[in-house]
Amino acid sequence: MRSSCRSAIAFLLALSFALVVGCGKSETLYPVSGKITDAKGAPIKEGVITYVPDESKGNKSKTTAFGKISDGSYTLSTDGRTGAPAGHYKVTLQADTPGMGGGTQVDPNKPNVGPLNPQGGSQVNPKYKDASKTDLTKEVKSDAPSGHYDLKLSP
Numbered sequence: 001m002r003s004s005c006r007s008a009i010a011f012l013l014a015l016s017f018a019l020v021v022g023c024g025k026s027e028t029l030y031p032v033s034g035k036i037t038d039a040k041g042a043p044i045k046e047g048v049i050t051y052v053p054d055e056s057k058g059n060k061s062k063t064t065a066f067g068k069i070s071d072g073s074y075t076l077s078t079d080g081r082t083g084a085p086a087g088h089y090k091v092t093l094q095a096d097t098p099g100m101g102g103g104t105q106v107d108p109n110k111p112n113v114g115p116l117n118p119q120g121g122s123q124v125n126p127k128y129k130d131a132s133k134t135d136l137t138k139e140v141k142s143d144a145p146s147g148h149y150d151l152k153l154s155p
Contacts (some may be wrong), residue, residue: 027063029083030142032076034149036069036093038124041152043072047095047124051076051138052131057088065140069095084140091136091151093128124153 032051036044047069053059065084067074076084127133138149 026079026081027061027085029078029081030086030140030144031082032065032067032084032138032140032144032149034074034147034151035072036074036151036153037072038153039155044069044093044095044124044153045072046070047093049074049076050092050094050131051084051089051140052092054088054090054137057137057139059087059089061085061087065089069093086140086142088137088139090131090134091128091138092131092134093124093136093153095124095128125155128153 036049038044049067049069051065053061053064063078063085065076065078067076075082078084128136135154136151138151141148
């Protein structure tokens with residue numbers, strides 16, 4: 001009986017080790033950096049860009065890549081590592097820039113001058129916030145040429 005108990009324990013330990021090692025495999029990530037501009041060619045000053053796997057184009061990954069937009073440039077990270085797995089993605093943005101929309105603000109020192117953001121609206125079209133509505137797509141690949149991940153937004 002001890003022999004079968006030891007065998008069962010050894011089997012369970014081996015199975016547990018195999019599962020842990022198998023789950024520890026990480027996808028190969030490829031560098032993804034680019035520039036992002038609005039419809040007029042001005043850089044998006046700040047925000048967050050997200051690459052969401054596009055299942056309609058065969059990307060079955062459950063991993064989403066994120067990047068901070070700073071002065072019109074971004075670099076993606078996935079699970080704390082730089083880069084993104086290969087595949088097709090829908091691209092979404094969160095980029096509400098002060099002075100480009102949101103609530104109306106009035107300078108309390110100059111109440112008769114008017115709002116600080118008279119134009120209203122966001123720096124980017126709201127469609128870019130939703131993966132089901134965005135028309136921005138990119139394919140992450142190992143041999144992407146320079147500029148492949150640059151994006152120009154439409155109005």
